[in-house]
Amino acid sequence: MKALRFDGTLRVVGDAPLPRRSGEALVQVISAGICSTDLEIVKGYAGFHGTLGHEFVGRIAEAPDASLIGRRVVGEINAGCEKCDWCRAGDARHCPNRTVLGIKDRDGAFAEFLSLPVGNLIEIPSELTDEAAVFVEPMAAALHILEQVSIGPSSNVALIGDGKLAQLVALVAAQTGCRLLVIGKHKLKLDLATRGGGRSLVIDGASASPGEMANRVLSSERDRFDVVVEASGSATGLPLALSLVNPRGTIVLKSTHHRLTELQMSTVVVNEITIVGSRCGRFRPAIDLLASGCVDVAALVTAQFSLDEGMSAFEKAAESSSIKILLTVA
Amino acid sequence: MKALRFDGTLRVVGDAPLPRRSGEALVQVISAGICSTDLEIVKGYAGFHGTLGHEFVGRIAEAPDASLIGRRVVGEINAGCEKCDWCRAGDARHCPNRTVLGIKDRDGAFAEFLSLPVGNLIEIPSELTDEAAVFVEPMAAALHILEQVSIGPSSNVALIGDGKLAQLVALVAAQTGCRLLVIGKHKLKLDLATRGGGRSLVIDGASASPGEMANRVLSSERDRFDVVVEASGSATGLPLALSLVNPRGTIVLKSTHHRLTELQMSTVVVNEITIVGSRCGRFRPAIDLLASGCVDVAALVTAQFSLDEGMSAFEKAAESSSIKILLTVA
Numbered sequence: 243m244k245a246l247r248f249d250g251t252l253r254v255v256g257d258a259p260l261p262r263r264s265g266e267a268l269v270q271v272i273s274a275g276i277c278s279t280d281l282e283i284v285k286g287y288a289g290f291h292g293t294l295g296h297e298f299v300g301r302i303a304e305a306p307d308a309s310l311i312g313r314r315v316v317g318e319i320n321a322g323c324e325k326c327d328w329c330r331a332g333d334a335r336h337c338p339n340r341t342v343l344g345i346k347d348r349d350g351a352f353a354e355f356l357s358l359p360v361g362n363l364i365e366i367p368s369e370l371t372d373e374a375a376v377f378v379e380p381m382a383a384a385l386h387i388l389e390q391v392s393i394g395p396s397s398n399v400a401l402i403g404d405g406k407l408a409q410l411v412a413l414v415a416a417q418t419g420c421r422l423l424v425i426g427k428h429k430l431k432l433d434l435a436t437r438g439g440g441r442s443l444v445i446d447g448a449s450a451s452p453g454e455m456a457n458r459v460l461s462s463e464r465d466r467f468d469v470v471v472e473a474s475g476s477a478t479g480l481p482l483a484l485s486l487v488n489p490r491g492t493i494v495l496k497s498t499h500h501r502l503t504e505l506q507m508s509t510v511v512v513n514e515i516t517i518v519g520s521r522c523g524r525f526r527p528a529i530d531l532l533a534s535g536c537v538d539v540a541a542l543v544t545a546q547f548s549l550d551e552g553m554s555a556f557e558k559a560a561e562s563s564s565i566k567i568l569l570t571v572a
Numbered sequence: 573m574k575a576l577r578f579d580g581t582l583r584v585v586g587d588a589p590l591p592r593r594s595g596e597a598l599v600q601v602i603s604a605g606i607c608s609t610d611l612e613i614v615k616g617y618a619g620f621h622g623t624l625g626h627e628f629v630g631r632i633a634e635a636p637d638a639s640l641i642g643r644r645v646v647g648e649i650n651a652g653c654e655k656c657d658w659c660r661a662g663d664a665r666h667c668p669n670r671t672v673l674g675i676k677d678r679d680g681a682f683a684e685f686l687s688l689p690v691g692n693l694i695e696i697p698s699e700l701t702d703e704a705a706v707f708v709e710p711m712a713a714a715l716h717i718l719e720q721v722s723i724g725p726s727s728n729v730a731l732i733g734d735g736k737l738a739q740l741v742a743l744v745a746a747q748t749g750c751r752l753l754v755i756g757k758h759k760l761k762l763d764l765a766t767r768g769g770g771r772s773l774v775i776d777g778a779s780a781s782p783g784e785m786a787n788r789v790l791s792s793e794r795d796r797f798d799v800v801v802e803a804s805g806s807a808t809g810l811p812l813a814l815s816l817v818n819p820r821g822t823i824v825l826k827s828t829h830h831r832l833t834e835l836q837m838s839t840v841v842v843n844e845i846t847i848v849g850s851r852c853g854r855f856r857p858a859i860d861l862l863a864s865g866c867v868d869v870a871a872l873v874t875a876q877f878s879l880d881e882g883m884s885a886f887e888k889a890a891e892s893s894s895i896k897i898l899l900t901v902a
Contacts (some may be wrong), residue, residue, distance in 0.1 A: 274871035287838070326818075336819035336843065390844075436592070480837060489658075489666035498838040505835060508828040510849035513666065514720075517847040534854060 245293045245353035246552035248568070252284055254552045258293065261349045263357040268304035269315065271571040273546075274351040276559040278406055278475050279498060280339075280344070284556065287500035288345055295351035295569070296344040299375035316364040317356075318525055319343040335522050340498055349433070352552060352569055364525050370533050375402040376568060377410070377539045378528045383496070384410035385531065386523025388418065391492050393469055395419035399487050400467040403474030404431035406498055406566055407540075411473050414440050414535045425459060425482075426474070431565065434541060447555040452478045456485030467491060475499050480517075481506075491515040494520050495527075542566045573769035574682035575623045576882035576899070582614050584627055584882045587624065591679045593687040599645065601901040603876075604681040606889040607673075608736055609828060610674070611841040612804045614886065615829035618675055625899070626674040626680035631706035635690055638840055644709040645693040647686075648855055649673040665852050682882060689835070694855050697888060700863050707740065707869045708858045715861065716738035716853025718748065721822050723799055724799035730789070730797040730816050734761035734772075736896055741803050743768050743867045753797075755812075756787060756804070761895065764871060769900035783819050786815030797821060803831050810847075811836075819843040824850050872896045 245258035262268055275297035283290050296319045302310045320474045321341045322334025329337050343358065344350020384407065392397060397420040401411055404426025411434040415422050416551030420505050426432045432442035443462065455478070460466070466488040475497035484505065486547040492544050495517060510517065511558045531537060547555035549571050559567040592598055605627035613620050619811060626649045632640050651671045652664025659667050673688065674680020696705050714737065727750040733742055734756025742765040745752050754772030756762045762772035773792065775785050785808070790796070800813040800841050805827035813823045814835065825847060840847065861867060863865035874894045877885035879901050889897040 304764045322678070338819075480835050489668075495837060495841050498841045500838060502834045503837045507825060507833045507849075508830060510847065510852055511828045512849070514849045514851055516849070518842065519837075519844045519846070521841055521844055 243354040244549050245349070246295070246549060247293050248284055248462055249291045252553065252556060256552060258353060259526065261293070261353070261357040262304075265306060265359070266357045266362050267302050267306075267363060269300040269317065269356050269358060269363070270303045271298050271300045271351050271353060271356060273372050273376050274569045275380070276299040276555060276567045276569070277380060277461060281556070281560055282475075282499055283345070285500065287498065291346055292344070293349035293351075293353045293356075294344045295353070296342070297376050297379040298356070299372050299378075300349035300351075300356065300368065301572075302363065303355065305358065306505070309364075310360065313365045314364050316375055316529070317358045317364070318362040319345070319361050319379060319470060320522060321362060329391060340349075352549065354549070354571060364529065366529060367533050370529065371540075373543060373568065374532050374539050378525055379564075380407055381410050381414075381532060381539070382523035382528035383407065383521065384414045384523070384526050385527050387411065387471060387494050387520055388414065388494070389523065390518050390520055391469055391494055393418045393420050396464055397421065397422070398468050400425060400470045400483075401435075402426075402470065402472045402479050402482060403497070404435050405474065406429055408473040409435050409542050409565055410539070411471055411496065412436065412440060413539075415471070416440050417536065423459075423463065424565065428562065430563070435567070438537065439540075452481035452485055455482050459486060469494065471496060473497055477501050477503060484509055484515065487513075487515055490515075492516045492518060494518050496520050543568055545569050547551065573877050575626070575679070576879060577623050579613055579621045582883065582886060584880060588683060590854050591623070591683070591687040592634075593777055595636060595689070597632050597640065597690050597693060598648065598686045599630040599688060599693070600633045600685050601628050601630045601681050601686060602644075603702050603706050603901060604628040604899045605710070606885060606897045606899070607875060609708060611886070611890055612805075612829055614673070615830065616829065620675055622674070623679035623681075623683045623686075624674045625683070626672070627706050627709040628681035628686065628706075629696065629702050630686065631679075631902075632693065633685065636774040637690070640690065643695045644705075644861070645695055646705055646855060647673065647688045647694070648692040649675070649709060650852060651689050651692060656781060682725045682879065684879070686902060694859065696859060697863050700859065702871075703873060704862050704869050705896065706894075707862060707872070708855055710737055711740050711744075711851035711862060711869070712855050712858035713737065713851065714744045714853070715857050717741065717801065717824050717826070717850055718744065719853065720848050720850055721747045721799055721824055727751065728795055729753070729763075729797050729812075730755060730800045730888065731826070732756075732809050732813060734758055734765050734799065735804065739765050739872050740804040740869070740896055741801055741826065742766065742770060743869075745801070746770050747866065753789075753793065758892065760893070764895070764897050767871075768867065782811035782815055783798075789816060799824065801826060803827050807831050808831060814845065817843075817845055820845075820897055822846045824848050826850050873898055876900050
């Protein structure tokens with residue numbers, strides 16, 4: 243089958259074997275999204291070699307239970323060992339022996355077919371388009387913030403970033419009724435991020451230190467922020483967040499990158515800041531939110547490419563003006 | 573009056589003016605403790621110049637209400653503006669305009685007299701010795717952890733550090749009934765830290781990376797830790813904590829130092845770690861705990877010096893075998 247693989251070099255291959263795994267379902271991929279984590283993996287993050295991709299919608303082609311064949315599904319990307327305490331508690335996301343679709347020890351979704359345990363697959367309602375269904379995985383990650391940190395109408399929230407994940411976080415944050423400021427580099431992307439609510443501020447970090455950026459933000463703001471979500475994936479994001487957050491406030495770290503971050507941790511101690519790492523979320527609330535029609539993700543699709551055009555799709559996804567790039571497979 | 577002051581150079585002076593402040597109480601210092609923060613200030617942390625010292629017991633010498641004169645007191649070290657939202661909520665610890673005894677814009681306790689607002693002073697019960705009363709401030713800081721993070725009998729806790737503050741954190745943690753491992757460099761100090769409960773492990777970080785240290789700890793431990801308290805003040809403390817903590821676990825940062833810390837923040841995201849900065853605590857629970865006799869702090873006093881011997885006291889406090897050094901003033 244065709245697949246977009248990375249083995250130190252990114253390339254489209256035509257002869258990848260079907261990724262059949264014993265006891266699992268084989269899923270024919272309909273469409274898949276390129277995430278910033280995919281771009282980081284190609285730069286060396288996570289040391290993954292194999293077929294990339296973990297945001298997808300597909301149709302079950304083979305399954306131990308034949309009645310499942312033909313169902314349109316999305317899939318939780320973490321597949322656990324089913325034996326450890328995490329798996330037995332029903333949450334494979336932190337299983338120490340987990341494989342992760344397109345990220346860790348498991349070929350991913352930029353291919354004609356992928357394999358996942360049946361328990362990872364969730365059938366999606368017919369009102370959810372294929373295009374919207376690809377957003378279930380990153381939307382679950384955005385919604386996960388609300389499971390970890392209390393955000394409500396009285397919260398003063400800053401979001402750093404206007405890219406792929408930040409766009410979804412902005413939509414989710416706006417739903418809470420909080421006072422929201424989205425900070426990014428691109429006016430057009432910020433306008434898109436705040437169309438569901440909130441204000442925005444263009445800050446070009448290229449020529450400024452995190453402290454200078456913070457001064458610019460705070461010169462136009464009445465108060466520091468109760469919650470700052472760092473979703474820019476930039477090395478300056480966390481130091482900027484630390485300069486913007488209120489004493490006793492919370493920083494949510496959403497972005498993974500493979501660089502070391504230098505931090506003045508005494509600020510964390512003196513101001514009693516809480517830093518919360520946040521990764522994957524539960525799919526069901528994301529499906530419900532997307533199916534409700536309350537948030538519009540179609541506007542986030544910058545372009546669609548075929549699997550054969552995978553290399554061009556990655557180039558486009560890395561452009562600063564791009565938001566979500568989809569690979570349309572079937 | 574005599575005072576131990578730092579103005580880029582540490583020295584005992586004999587001619588410091590009495591630190592009278594309008595509307596405040598003048599307190600005659602009986603005894604004061606040297607904290608790691610004092611040692612850091614002398615290295616340049618916090619940019620403070622003036623009389624050092626913030627752990628003390630004393631007797632009220634002058635007060636707007638004369639009936640207070642003669643009372644034996646300890647004192648909350650943060651003095652707020654009384655106008656901001658923090659102060660109006662009754663918590664000056666994060667007032668943006670606060671002064672802090674011996675740390676920020678307010679002369680401290682290594683002197684014959686100090687000044688604090690009457691509202692900062694708390695009379696201590698007669699059963700609390702002067703020696704134990706000096707520990708109220710750092711004990712409040714240790715107890716504050718339990719207000720921020722849930723620790724109970726089912727918690728698996730690691731404490732990094734065996735110094736001044738870590739000793740108190742160990743006593744407090746042992747009171748919760750948690751499974752406790754104290755990690756430090758000094759066998760004798762670790763024995764002292766675990767006399768109230770818990771196990772200990774000697775790790776000399778001088779010749780090992782945080783990853784190597786973590787491997788040594790985990791080779792003797794069944795599990796990673798739900799909570800890791802970093803109270804070593806070492807630059808390797810936080811990276812070590814990050815290697816020891818369970819997914820979805822919590823790191824409590826107790827130590828301030830003035831260096832930058834390099835961290836692999838993607839570990840925080842992928843493992844969804846929470847990092848909680850923790851500084852000053854409330855005095856009342858600390859007074860109650862010390863007065864209860866359930867914890868013994870007398871054993872933590874390495875030596876006592878007079879104010880005239882202040883320089884020798886600081887040298888002794890900086891020795892790795894020392895725990896608490898007291899300056900006996902009156």
